[in-house]
Amino acid sequence: MAVMVPRLPEVRLVKTRQRGWVNPYAGLEAFDYARHAPSPEISAFVSHFWVVTWTDLAEPYEQRIVSHPTVNMTISHDFHRIAGVIRGGFSYTMLGSGRALGTRFRPGGFRPFLGGSVSQLTGRFVEIGEMFGAAGVSLVERVQAESDARAAVALVDGFLRSLGPERDPLVEEAAALVELAENDVSVTRVDELAVRSGRSVRSLQRLFRDYVGIGPKWVIRRFRLHEAAERVYEGLDLATLAAELGYTDQAHLTRDFTAAVGMPPAAYARLGSDKA
Template sequence: MPPPEPVAAFVRWFWIPEWRLAAGRTSRQHVIAFPACNLVVEPHTVGLSGPTTRRSHRDLTGTGWAVGALLRPAAVPFFVADPARLRDAYLVVDLPDLQSRVTDAMTGATERAQRHVLAVDAFAGWLTATLPPPDPEALLANTMTELIDTDPGVVRVEDVAARLHVSIRSVQRLARRYVGLPPLAMIRRRRLQEAAQRVRTDPSTDLAAVAAQLGYADQAHLANDFRTVLGFTPSAYRGSTQGSGTAVVR
């Protein structure tokens, strides 16, 4: 769900899964997450999930829900001074007011759509009341990530620096403080996510053409990124999407 305007500088979007599984059944959810932090409220806890460098998964059982906010870089320093320490990690955070507000919203309405609207409003209201306005550097970090995520012409750190009219060192510093990953890793993740999306939506797509279009030196470099992050090759991923599926790009 898109964020309300007052928190648009802090949240890219809100996501709300709900599940109800039969006793003894487990559903494994595989994710290629964005290179960003997520603040997640669940029935009994609040957690901060750091930027990821590889595929992750979660096994769902029983009945449950989660309300997550994919954070923009401007929000990150409020929750963690060094996001690099949270790479591929999850930290329980003590935010009882946020947990209480969101839980009340998720348990106080009977209609699913209404629950989600109320939960997002509660989450956004807490952020608005708690986080200070972003300063110019924080907003520049937001612009940096938007550029990397949306501009296919950005294939090198030098491209980012040129478009932002700053030095390469400034780009590296912004990424370190506000994201927790090097800017080159962010660029590689965006290219990999786009490649995975293309393979999943069109299994007949030519992998060499995809590699060339996304700025990889050749198909072998694309395959190496797939193996490093996903644990299998593009061809294996293509085969899995035609069967039961083994990964979700989010």
């Protein structure tokens, strides 16, 4: 008999398209950010394309990201690589003028392109040419040479369509479960997500490692840290937040928060108050 997990009211006070960005409002003053939808043929695999452009930055600007459980493919003039799930935070420094074009795959969505477990990419960066050979090298060159952002996005979209990824129902299942973990803040434990999925804990763990690239415990905790960052930034009480997000105490949340965001919650809250 299935155990019914009590559901708390969903709380979502901040809904930004920049979830996971550290100090997002400062970032949007330093560079432009745009999203582009994928074509219908690859929308089962790709969440969206994103384009970051910056112009005449006289001083270096570093944007830190609290990573998502997704694979990203990024092409800029500095690098052109595929990033598996990054367990910690990471950052990118911009100076002068430039553009970065990224493809965020849906959780599980890169597996049909990889042809194997996504966990082999976790914590790694792989050159696009290494992954896709001469066709990948050509894609990078064409995207770098294309000055129009929409046309560059179309090049990447067309390239991915040309690879002919096959639909996989497990991609859909993995993506739906990751979305559930993100959007329902009452999900704080793996066994709760397992009950909601209809799978055993072990089966859920296998699905996540094979398709998402990392286990469900990390995924749940990472989304709760995203939630914490947004709500601390808006000035909410940390002790109450720790209890709501499933942490045993405030100190545990503070440790996780500092490791991912790069500063303790109190310092991050001051950034939020400075924007007011």
